[in-house]
Amino acid sequence: MNFISKIAINKGWSDDKKYCVTDQNQQKYFLRVSDKEKLDSKKYEFDMMEKVAFLRVPMCKPISIELCDDEVHSLHEWIDGKDARETILTVSKEQQYFYGVEAGRILQKIHSLPITEVREDWEVFYNRKIDDKIFKYKECPVQYENGQTFIEFLNANRELLKDRPQVFQHGDYHIGNFMIGEDGEIYVIDFDRFDLGDPWEEFNRIVWSAQVSPSFASGMIDGYFDYKVPDLFWKLLAIYILSNLVGALPWAVPYGVEEIAVMQNQAKEILEWYDDMKQIIPSWYLIEKKAE
Template sequence: MNFISKIAINKGWSDDKKYCVTDQNQQKYFLRVSDKEKLDSKKFEFDMMEKVASLGVPMCKPISIELRDDEVHSLHEWIDGKDARETILTVSKEQQYIYGVEAGRILQKIHSLPITEVREDWEVFYNRKIDDKISKYKECPVQYENGQTFIEFLNANRELLKDRPQVFQHGDYHIGNFMIGEDGKIYVIDFDRFDLGDPWEEFNRIVWSAQVSPSFASGMIDGYFDHKVPDLFWKLLAIYTLSNLVGSLPWAVSYGAEEISVMQHQAKEILEWYDDMKQIIPSWYLYKKTAE
């Protein structure tokens, strides 16, 4: 396929290069270009995206994948719209919640895909991950205010990781990876961090959604669970949120003062939401329930 224009998209943390390309018929597409070393993982990602699309999930549907000039080119449908994070606050809280419910239902569909293999036992795998994150955090030149509170909570609740199921995960499921189309619908994007794991671990980045729109974040949980949220979910959500938080500070240090500040602020907010870990349901969710 030949393109008459190619405009770079400079968003996100991915190493891939992304473009909006246009063909001779003025049809736009989304082109993702990756290193050839990623060919196998990109083929798997493409196959999984095809399966997700077959479930009726609103997304940039995959069209083709090929090795071209020592690069992996994957072509997808183009979505005309805007980033959800930038536009969500321009709609009512009720509409934000409705978008969140839809995002939760989309995630439910993604998690329904059958998988042929799983990781090692989830409890063993994730406890090792927690150990690694705590170890790196303790070696970090900067610390969170009251950071020990997070570590104590993680250590006290590890047994909850026992006997957790595993599913195909989107891998980076938060408001920054959604678009609101010109048709008013919500679309999920960026499957390049796909993984296998506990379905509820997928909510570990809901912090980013809650900071922007508590209504959207609340809707996402309600939509996923069909408005019947199990008590155990909140405890595991706290584990996955705090594990992510503890692991993010050493990561932020390598990116400089601005990212460190972002994570320090997030840690303070999380402590407030959980009342210094004395309550298990974050206050942004309760806020949604009382604000309507």
């Protein structure tokens, strides 16, 4: 396919190059360019995206994937719209909540895809991950104000990881990876961090959503569970959020003081949500429930 224009999209943390391309018929597409070493991974990602699209999930539907010289080119439908993170606060809290419910239902569909293989036992895998994050955190030159509280909670609740199922995960499911289309619908984007794991681990990045819009984050949980949230979810959510948080500070150090400050502020906020880990449901969800 020949394109008459190619505009770079400089957003996100991905190593891939992203473009808005236009063909001779003025039709726009989304083009993702990856290193050829990623070919197998990108083919699997493309295949899974096709399966997700078949479930009628609103997304940049995949069109084609090919190896061009030393690059993998994957072409997708283009969505006219704006980043949800930048536009969500321009709509009412009720609409924010509705978008969250839709995001939760989309995630439920993604998790319904059959997979042919899983990781090793989830409890073994994730406990090793926690151990590694705690070790790196303790070696880190900077610390969270009450970091030991997070570590104690993780160590006290590890047994909850036992017998967890595994599914195909989007891998980076938060408000920064949604768009609000010009049609007013919400679309999920960026599947390039896909993974396999506990379906509830997928909520580990809900922190970013709750910081922007508690209504959206609350709706996402309600939509996923069809308004019947199991008690166990809240405990596992806390484990996954805190595990991410403990691992994020050592990650932030090479990026400098600004990223370190972002994570330290997030740690303070999370501690407030959980009342120093004395309550298991984050306060932003409780506040939204009381407001209904």
